[in-house]
Amino acid sequence: xxxxxxELTDAVVRHPGAARPALEGLTLQLFAGEFLAVAGExxxxxxxxxxxxxxxxxxxxxxLSVRTERHRLQLVFQDPYASLDPxxxxxxxxxxxxxxxxxxRSAAALLLEVGLAxxxxxxxxxELSGGERQRLAIARALAAEPQGLxxxxxxxxxDPSHRAQVLNLLVELRERRGLACxxxxxxxxxxxxxxxxxxVLEDGRLVExxxxxxxxxxxxxxxxxxxVEAAGI
Amino acid sequence: MAELRTVLQCWRRRPxxxxxxxxxxxxxxxxxxxxxVANDAPLWLAAPGGARFPALEPLNACExxxxxxxxxxxxxxxxxxxxWRTRIGFGWPAFALVLALVWQLSAGAxxxxxxxxxxxxLGAQSALFAPIPFGHSETNSSEPWRPPTWLAxxxxxxxxxxxxxxxxxxxGGLELPPSPVEVRAGEPARNAALRHPxxxxxxxxxxxxxxxxxxxxxxxxxLASALFALVLGTLLGxxxxxxxxxxxxxxxxxxxxxxxxxxxxxxxxxxxxxxxxVSAVWTISGVLGLTGWTGVARLLRAxxxxxxxxxxxxxxxxxxxxxxxxxxxxxxxxxxxPVIVATSFFAGTxxxxxxxxxxxxxxxxxxxxxxxxLVRGGTEHAWMVIFPGAVLALAVIAWNLLxxxxxxxxDPRIPGRRA
Amino acid sequence: MNALLEVRGLSVSHARxxxxxFAVEELDFDLAPGEVLAIVGESGCGxxxxxxxxxxxxxxxxxxxxxxxxxxxxxxxxxxxxxxxRPLRGAAIGFVFQDAHAALNPVLKVGAQVEEGLxxxxxxxxxxxxxxxxxDPARIxxxxxxxxxxxxxxxxxxxxxxxxxxxxxxxDEPTSAxxxxxxxxxxxxxxxxxxRQGMGLxxxxxxxxxxxxHARRVAVMYAGRIVELAPAAELGAxxxxxxxxALLAADPARxxxxxxxxxxxxxAPAPLERGAGCxxxxxxxxxxxxxxxxxPALVEGSACFFPDEVRP
Numbered sequence: 001x002x003x004x005x006x007e008l009t010d011a012v013v014r015h016p017g018a019a020r021p022a023l024e025g026l027t028l029q030l031f032a033g034e035f036l037a038v039a040g041e042x043x044x045x046x047x048x049x050x051x052x053x054x055x056x057x058x059x060x061x062x063x064l065s066v067r068t069e070r071h072r073l074q075l076v077f078q079d080p081y082a083s084l085d086p087x088x089x090x091x092x093x094x095x096x097x098x099x100x101x102x103x104x105r106s107a108a109a110l111l112l113e114v115g116l117a118x119x120x121x122x123x124x125x126x127e128l129s130g131g132e133r134q135r136l137a138i139a140r141a142l143a144a145e146p147q148g149l150x151x152x153x154x155x156x157x158x159d160p161s162h163r164a165q166v167l168n169l170l171v172e173l174r175e176r177r178g179l180a181c182x183x184x185x186x187x188x189x190x191x192x193x194x195x196x197x198x199x200v201l202e203d204g205r206l207v208e209x210x211x212x213x214x215x216x217x218x219x220x221x222x223x224x225x226x227x228v229e230a231a232g233i
Numbered sequence: 234m235a236e237l238r239t240v241l242q243c244w245r246r247r248p249x250x251x252x253x254x255x256x257x258x259x260x261x262x263x264x265x266x267x268x269x270v271a272n273d274a275p276l277w278l279a280a281p282g283g284a285r286f287p288a289l290e291p292l293n294a295c296e297x298x299x300x301x302x303x304x305x306x307x308x309x310x311x312x313x314x315x316x317w318r319t320r321i322g323f324g325w326p327a328f329a330l331v332l333a334l335v336w337q338l339s340a341g342a343x344x345x346x347x348x349x350x351x352x353x354x355l356g357a358q359s360a361l362f363a364p365i366p367f368g369h370s371e372t373n374s375s376e377p378w379r380p381p382t383w384l385a386x387x388x389x390x391x392x393x394x395x396x397x398x399x400x401x402x403x404x405g406g407l408e409l410p411p412s413p414v415e416v417r418a419g420e421p422a423r424n425a426a427l428r429h430p431x432x433x434x435x436x437x438x439x440x441x442x443x444x445x446x447x448x449x450x451x452x453x454x455x456l457a458s459a460l461f462a463l464v465l466g467t468l469l470g471x472x473x474x475x476x477x478x479x480x481x482x483x484x485x486x487x488x489x490x491x492x493x494x495x496x497x498x499x500x501x502x503x504x505x506x507x508x509x510x511v512s513a514v515w516t517i518s519g520v521l522g523l524t525g526w527t528g529v530a531r532l533l534r535a536x537x538x539x540x541x542x543x544x545x546x547x548x549x550x551x552x553x554x555x556x557x558x559x560x561x562x563x564x565x566x567x568x569x570x571p572v573i574v575a576t577s578f579f580a581g582t583x584x585x586x587x588x589x590x591x592x593x594x595x596x597x598x599x600x601x602x603x604x605x606x607l608v609r610g611g612t613e614h615a616w617m618v619i620f621p622g623a624v625l626a627l628a629v630i631a632w633n634l635l636x637x638x639x640x641x642x643x644d645p646r647i648p649g650r651r652a
Numbered sequence: 653m654n655a656l657l658e659v660r661g662l663s664v665s666h667a668r669x670x671x672x673x674f675a676v677e678e679l680d681f682d683l684a685p686g687e688v689l690a691i692v693g694e695s696g697c698g699x700x701x702x703x704x705x706x707x708x709x710x711x712x713x714x715x716x717x718x719x720x721x722x723x724x725x726x727x728x729x730x731x732x733x734x735x736x737x738r739p740l741r742g743a744a745i746g747f748v749f750q751d752a753h754a755a756l757n758p759v760l761k762v763g764a765q766v767e768e769g770l771x772x773x774x775x776x777x778x779x780x781x782x783x784x785x786x787x788d789p790a791r792i793x794x795x796x797x798x799x800x801x802x803x804x805x806x807x808x809x810x811x812x813x814x815x816x817x818x819x820x821x822x823x824d825e826p827t828s829a830x831x832x833x834x835x836x837x838x839x840x841x842x843x844x845x846x847x848r849q850g851m852g853l854x855x856x857x858x859x860x861x862x863x864x865x866h867a868r869r870v871a872v873m874y875a876g877r878i879v880e881l882a883p884a885a886e887l888g889a890x891x892x893x894x895x896x897x898a899l900l901a902a903d904p905a906r907x908x909x910x911x912x913x914x915x916x917x918x919x920a921p922a923p924l925e926r927g928a929g930c931x932x933x934x935x936x937x938x939x940x941x942x943x944x945x946x947x948p949a950l951v952e953g954s955a956c957f958f959p960d961e962v963r964p
Contacts, residue, residue: 042802042831056547071553082544085563096562097552129919130695137548144552159694159858160902164915167904171912186831189904193911213909230832232861232905 004029005148005180006053006073011062013045013052021060022048024204030148030182035174037191037212038184039227040201046184049201050075050150053182068148071101074141078153080133084125090136091121097143105143114139114169131162135169142173148180149173156187167194188231192216200224236315243314250638251310256631258309261456264449266303268292271442273368274351275360275419287351288363298333302326348372355418362419365439367429369446370600373437375415376429381616383426389414432616440607440620447602448624454518454603455584455632461522462583463576466529471568473530474537475560481534488527496524496586501595513597517590521583528579529572536568570643574636581632588625604628654726656852657683657706657820662720664698664705666712666923673923675701677876679720680950683852685819688843690855690867690884692899696920698876699856703822706854707745708737725819742769746818746851748842750825752805756797762808763793769815777815784811785841803834810841821846821853828858839866860899864888872896875921875931879955892959894936900964930956938962 006029013023023045030036030053040046051057052064054075066073077083085093094107108118114135125133134154141149151170155163171194173179185191191198195212202223208215216233219225244251269276274287289297305326312323348371380387388396393413414423421428431440473484500520504513540546541564549559588605590596597603604625611617662679665672676698683689693699704710705717706729722729724744729737741747749755757765766777781789784807797805806826813821823842827835839855843866846853857863863870864884872880872887872895880893891897900906901914918935921927930936933943938958948955956962 040831041833054551056551069553071551075548075551077544077548079544083548085545085549085567087566088563096554100552100554100558140548140552160860160899161694161916161919163904164902164913167913168915186833187904188832189907193904193907193909193913226833230836232865 003067005032005068006030006064006066008049008053009063009065011052011064012060013048013057014060015048020204022204023052026062026201026204026206028199028206028209030180032147032180033174033178035181035183035194035196037195037198038182038201039186039188039191039198040223041186041227043203044201044223045204046186046201047078047152048204050152050182050184054150071144072147074144074146074149076134076137076141076149076151076154079157080130080137081125083137084133084140086125088124089121090116090123090125090128093136093140094121094143097140101144103143103145107143110139110143111136113142113173115165129162130158131165134158134162134166138166138169138173142177146179148182150182150184152184153186154183155190156185170194186227188216188227189233192231192233200227236319239316240311240314244310247638247642249634250642251314253631253634253638254313255310256627257635258306260448260628260631261452262303262307263445264452265299265306267445267449268296268300269303270363271365271367271369271439271445272363273349273366273371274346275355275362277361278351278355279359291346295333298329302330302333349417352417352419360419365442365445366419366421367439367442369438369442369602371438371442373415373417373433375412376433376437377435378611378614379429379433379437380614381430381432382424382428383430387429387432388424431620432614434607434610434617440616443602443607444604444621444624447604447607447621448628450514450597450602451584451587451604451625452628453514454521454587455580455628457515457518458521458525458583458587459576459580461518462525462529462579463572465522466526467533467565467572469526470530470533471537471560471565474534475541475564477538477541484530484534488530491524491527494524496521497590497593497595499524500590504595513601517587517596518583521586525579525583528575532571532575533568536571537564540564540568571640574640574643577632577636577639581629581636584625584629584632655682655723656685656687656725657854658721658723660721662702662705662722663718664701665716665718666701667714671924674718674876674926675715675923676705679878681871681878681881683820683854685852686846686850687869688846688853688855688867690857690863690870691873692857692860692863692870693873694858694920696875696923697873699873700824702873703747703824703854703856706820706822707741707747708734709741709747742816742818743771744816744819746813746816746821748809748813748821748823748826750828752802752809752829753797755809756805756812758797760796761793762795762797762800766793766808766812766815769812771816777811780811780815781808783814783841783845784808785837786811803830806830806834806838807841810838810845814845817849819851821851823853823855825857826855827862835862859903860896861903861905872899875926876923877931877955878950879932880953881950882953889964891962891964892954893932893956894938894962895932897962897964898935 008026008028011023011026012021014021026049028049038046038049048057052059054073055064055070056075090111091107094110098105098107107121111118111121116132116135116139120128120132125136128136155166158166167190170181174181183190183194191212197210198212198215199209200207200215200221200223202221207221207223215224216228219228263270268288272288276286276288278285278287292300305323312319348368375393386395386397390396391413416423429439429441431444433439434443469484469487473481500517503516503520546559546564549563587596587603591603591605592609594609597606599606604621607621608618659679659681662676663674664676665674679702681689691699691702706722717730720730756762763777766780770777775783777793778789781792786792786804786807792800792804792808800808821842826842827838830838839862842853845851855863855867864887867884870882870884870887871878872893874895880887880891880896882892887896888900891900898914898916902916904913907913916935921931929944929947930939933939936943938961942957948957
């Protein structure tokens with residue numbers, strides 16, 4: 001039996017002061033090397049799930065087991081502008097991570113890996129385009145030598161042309177580095193192209209989980225059906 | 234050359250900011266260089282055993298260091314507008330200055346030389362005097378309350394009487410000096426236009442010299458109290474904002490407690506208790522700083538409460554950075570912008586507070602000079618109020634203008650902003 | 653039938669520091685009553701500026717309409733003073749913003765804000781909120797914006813825009829921040845209101861798939877100009893501009909499983925870098941010498957010299 005890279009068991013998460021829990025009885029595994037998509041409407045708990053996996057929110061009940069060190073499971077946020085230090089240049093941000101984890105790579109090599117020109121190392125986040133910022137955020141996540149990437153709607157804030165670049169980058173990284181990817185999205189069209197497995201959330205509960213192709217072709221739950229219709233696939 | 238072009242470009246983009254900075258720096262440089270600007274001892278003296286520098290002799294090591302910093306302070310607008318490398322290259326004296334201020338607290342007493350001593354002992358040697366060849370506590374009983382010498386009404390004849398009567402609101406004529414005016418070695422002639430360009434006070438002390446030394450003291454109080462408030466406020470405010478919960482509770486109540494203290498009475502208390510060997514400038518700065526840190530603390534607390542939940546802080550934590558690294562390298566630089574603005578305004582406020590206290594006779598007392606104390610010296614004579622008041626106003630305006638420009642610089646809605 | 657909105661030769665410029673650049677250049681299009689026209693483009697193409705220039709709601713005081721005409725039901729808007737234009741906003745021109753959180757006043761209850769925009773003789777506040785698909789309109793009207801979920805806020809914003817019974821509705825990416833299910837419901841709300849009340853809807857979006865699903869005609873903008881203007885069905889099946897074809901190809905819904913997404917190489921030129929010739933030429937596979945020297949005009953709905961060579 002393959003061991004999961006990280007696993008949530010019966011997790012319950014409640015935001016402070018909220019009546020209803022954000023996540024209820026959630027059990028989910030992310031296996032090494034796979035592409036798992038987590039889909040759901042707004043308020044279904046997708047972002048909370050990903051933050052719980054990254055240990056940014058505490059669990060009220062349930063268990064989180066991560067088979068590797070904390071920094072080997074990296075979270076890439078939805079808004080790259082907010083997740084980068086606005087006073088730090090691109091190259092400096094990468095070098096800081098490389099230095100802290102003593103990784104023997106150069107910032108320039110990381111920039112090239114994500115398809116950015118090394119000259120961009122001297123720029124501040126506000127001087128980069130949306131797609132470049134998101135790729136820089138991914139480069140920073142890669143600098144920690146992760147085994148898995150958790151991506152919270154990484155392309156929903158981007159233009160169509162930048163979107164394609166970032167998504168293609170994810171595919172390449174998976175092939176080249178064997179990374180596991182957990183992609184949170186509400187756009188099932190992306191899931192159809194990229195994902196191995198799909199988990200669907202509704203109101204904080206997991207309603208369906210299985211092979212992506214299967215679920216898209218024969219959606220069993222109402223939530224999945226609504227998403228499939230809205231995606232126009 | 235390319236550096237100079239960068240500097241000029243920088244100035245042209247925000248001229249008001251650089252003008253305010255230049256004004257603040259010029260005033261502080263003047264204060265720092267006071268021993269060279271207004272002194273009764275000559276700057277250079279050709280003595281039989283070699284050249285001597287009497288003006289510098291009574292100064293302790295720390296004051297000499299501050300003197301050396303004066304030209305560097307003056308050039309701040311130049312190097313602050315340059316490239317990063319130049320800024321780092323010239324920035325180290327900033328730390329040195331802070332160390333000097335701290336060192337000064339522990340410095341010993343200066344060697345005491347009676348005012349005017351050098352002038353009395355000067356024989357036929359060649360000597361070079363300061364631009365204002367009067368000491369700040371050098372009395373001259375032969376010319377009390379003399380109006381600025383460039384005024385025709387200030388002319389005094391050889392018997393020691395004013396040539397003109399009915400001048401400057403004194404219908405019966407000015408007070409007659411008891412004896413002919415004593416012109417000492419190194420001083421300009423009796424009726425030279427620039428002998429006392431700002432007039433004299435009750436004891437015949439030159440007002441220009443007292444304004445320069447008074448500015449030195451008042452500016453020092455403004456700067457020192459602002460720095461105290463900044464350091465204390467940053468420490469406590471960031472603790473409260475970052476830790477939250479109980480630390481926040483304690484610090485917030487401490488802030489409210491401090492706000493209850495009336496500053497004036499606290500200063501009176503401290504000054505009356507006596508400051509030991511420490512100069513009054515430091516005790517007053519200390520009190521102003523200890524009561525003024527609350528504004529900075531509240532600002533930083535608010536910023537840190539916001540930044541604690543910011544995504545880039547979460548990202549840094551996820552990347553495995555230590556808490557110290559996150560606070561010092563990521564959170565603090567992003568939180569300091571409003572704090573620097575507040576500190577600039579506080580420096581101006583502190584100067585006004587000190588002037589008010591000295592005017593009431595409680596702060597810097599004679600023979601120390603302070604801009605507020607100078608006004609106290611003679612409210613019946615226009616020049617005693619106008620000149621110290623103008624310099625004080627200029628300093629406060631400079632600090633406030635700098636604060637406003639710093640605020641605009643950081644406001645994302647105003648064009649020309651640097652992130 | 654007379655057009656509701658006629659735009660001819662519209663050019664709008666912004667100022668950045670001392671320099672001035674065109675955000676939108678020489679736009680020509682019409683909008684009929686009851687019609688939905690989608691404007692598709694990426695960030696920086698000028699679509700938001702176009703929308704803001706109709707009721708002259710510029711964020712920056714330095715922006716201005718340099719030339720051209722905008723006629724709403726026959727009335728010229730460009731030369732109007734602020735006092736003449738103000739009564740038209742809300743009553744004749746409704747605006748739906750992208751970010752409902754920022755567009756609603758946080759210290760006023762939702763009901764109060766909708767009431768401010770109501771026109772006499774129209775639907776009441778509660779009716780408008782119910783029409784916007786909000787369950788329990790009375791409770792929503794008594795709530796503050798921060799007490800509502802994102803979806804409810806956006807519906808409230810739609811109710812606010814419709815409160816004045818406007819003739820023209822401008823929607824600036826109203827669903828970009830929402831999930832597809834909710835986004836579809838909001839758009840159907842808007843298009844339904846258009847049909848029922850004979851309003852014209854100008855829908856700005858960066859999602860070409862969404863535009864094709866909900867609009868009758870689609871205008872594609874690039875670098876401040878319209879490069880293609882055609883009925884939705886035609887545009888989707890047979891694009892006549894290389895940029896439109898590239899946008900369609902980049903749509904994930906059209907990407908087969910396991911294949912790479914079709915990215916558009918290069919980047920759009922910054923406003924100050926737009927030179928002579930076609931702005932898309934540096935990124936176009938069909939570009940010839942002529943494209944770099946001469947700028948193609950919008951002819952028969954396509955601003956390209958070689959519209960027939962475009963492959964979807």
